[in-house]
Amino acid sequence: MDLSRRHFLEAGCGVGLAGSLGACVSASPIPAAPGMPDWHLGYRSAPAGGFDPAPMTLAFGKVPADLKGSLYRNGPAQMQYGDEYASHWFDGDGLIHRIAIEDGRAVHQARFADTKKRREEQAAGKFLAPGFGTLGDESFSVEGPDDVNAANTSVLVVNGELLALWEAGSAFAMDAATLETRGPKTWRDDLKGMPFLAHPKVEPDGRVWNLAVGGERVGIYRIAKSGQLEDFGMVNIGRAAYIHDWTMTDRHLIILVQPWVNENLRPPVVAGFEWQPEHGLQMLIVDKDDFSNQRWAQAPARMFFHTGSAWEESDGTIKFDVVLYKRPILGVGGGAAEIRGEWNAAAGDEHGVLTQVVIPPKGDASLVESAIVGGEFPQVHPQYRGQQRHLTVLTTGVAANRPGTTAITMHDWASGDRATFDFGATRMVEEFLFVPKSGGSSEADAWLIGTVLNLKAGTSEVCVFDAAHVSDGPVCIWQADYSWPLGFHGTWA
16 A cells, blocks of 8 residues: 555545545534544444435446446444443444445435334334343333344345345345335244344255254244245254354255354343353254255364355365454444444454364364454355355454444455455444456456445545455545444345
């Protein structure tokens, strides 16, 4: 990264490199709330009505001619009612974003998922529902998991239908164009209210796999590209482990059973977890064509949130990448303190390591650690999911004096090379996704697209990189006239 690029980024206006562009975008910076640090902008509540469609300004660069589609993102965005703050970041109501890109233009809009939880809390003007880190109000009626569904973690598009995903209940169907909520998705009558994990896996041909997690028994969904449920089965993982993500090859599902266990699941859920390192990190390998055909692999005790993707080699060896922690964490910025604008640097001293897990045809798994410490949100090229590959992009650059990260890094598992671009202290960097280039023939033939919170300008930005040249910096940046809260995960359609 050259000095002029650093000056451009630190200026906070997103307008040019080495004097090649003109004046700064005229935006209306949103100051930090009184008494709050600037980074608290990422944890403030969004407007109750969301954001109506609004054009973003091309603040830097030239838009790739073949970049056309929609970036959808999801994350908690109701953090406060009056003087009351949310008890945990994971429990805020889901705000679903669409950034529609066509002909070089980007238009942003966002709407809250219209859940029972949101409707009743908005009417009462206070938090009511129990959740992951929230005890809840005893006046709130709970008859099923979707009564407390926050629809706030990720998104999936299946056959043109947009789904807002949570961990412990149904996906919520939404109109992919208007973001209007249609209601809980029922895949089959007897599966009504069944959990639908926030990290489904999509094969290159469009077939979707996902898990239903709730205790030691885990359900497996197989969904056709058309959106029709093809199969649903159950497997036993032996204990009620925390499962936020998993992975698969072209032939097998790999369910990671980490030794962070909760046998009661009473609110607040997080209070019931126990770290049981004596179990190690276990992996259940399930045949996609026969769920009863299973085997187990064992690794040292580790905690994780997110995987990249897996593949199998000719001798049956399975490899996948994942960010592993040596002890359980809730994620930097994942608790109540950040929502209140408080930051304790010691709370973020446990950093994940991007790791390749190698599972031989027989015997225990081994862990091959990369040099990337403090990364998260690993992503791979969608056309190489389940296939042999070597590139993983993730957020990196742990900030020293606030939550979040400042950079993205492309890691090459074959060569060990890394390409990093650091936005600097004034940006909070979120997940970046691969978008295949037209006519591409390799993993590197892709754009990377993601969102960044510009603390100096008080605005949110959408940045695009060339996957083959990450360290050169963004090829273009769109900037909104406002900011929206930090989120979790997204998809490109």
